[in-house]
Amino acid sequence: MSRGHPQFDKMQEETVQPQPAENAKTPEQQLAEAQAQAQSQREAMLRAMADAENARKRFQAEAANAQKYALERFAEALLPVMDSLEAALANKKASPEALREGVQLTLRQLGQALEKARITSIDPAPGERFDPHRHQAMAAVPSDSGPNTVVATMQKGYQLHDRILRPALVTVAKPVEKTDGNPISDTDLD
Numbered sequence: 268m269s270r271g272h273p274q275f276d277k278m279q280e281e282t283v284q285p286q287p288a289e290n291a292k293t294p295e296q297q298l299a300e301a302q303a304q305a306q307s308q309r310e311a312m313l314r315a316m317a318d319a320e321n322a323r324k325r326f327q328a329e330a331a332n333a334q335k336y337a338l339e340r341f342a343e344a345l346l347p348v349m350d351s352l353e354a355a356l357a358n359k360k361a362s363p364e365a366l367r368e369g370v371q372l373t374l375r376q377l378g379q380a381l382e383k384a385r386i387t388s389i390d391p392a393p394g395e396r397f398d399p400h401r402h403q404a405m406a407a408v409p410s411d412s413g414p415n416t417v418v419a420t421m422q423k424g425y426q427l428h429d430r431i432l433r434p435a436l437v438t439v440a441k442p443v444e445k446t447d448g449n450p451i452s453d454t455d456l457d
Contacts, residue, residue, distance in 0.1 A: 344380035348373055381425075389424035389435040391417045401426070403434040410440035 292300075351373040355366060381387075389401050397404065397415045401424060410418050417437045424435030 341380065341384045344383050345377075348376045348380060351376060384427070386425055386427050386432070389426055389431075391420055391435055391437060393417055393419060397437065397439050401431060401434055402437045402439075404439040405436050406438045407441040408438055409443045411443065412440045414440055414442045416440045 351369065355361070355369045355373070358365075361369070391398075391402060393416075394412055395417045397417055402417065403424075405421055408418055410416075412418065416439070418440050419438045420435055421438065422436040425432045
């Protein structure tokens, strides 16, 4: 035999058995722990779902109340206007001047109530550019002012914040027709 080569014919086969660790858990213990953890996570999920459902119901109730009582502050601001109108009608011996003063006072009260509710008037001045989002043209009249400008306001409009409640009814200027030019020629067109 040559030196340097190992000899395998005298070796015996040994089986290696894993040595149990001191803290190793049996499969039954591991299964029981996994089932307990799954049960606790299921209970936590059910609690979270119940909390979410309760929050949803609470938000729905709050939204319903907010919608139901949204006009409460505005209605409270209108009550003095109602009182003033009733007082004016109850005074049968009031002079026309006193009635006029009372109506002016009531109009100021109404204006204050609208202002508190952030309702503003749309009252375009003559010469202001026509805005189809805020104005409604009721008529177009020939005018020396520029075309598509407001000539007169027939009725004020109103808006709540940026939302138009009612557009202002206006008369709009249209260009004056030229009568001294050649009707067939297009040189006089603007």
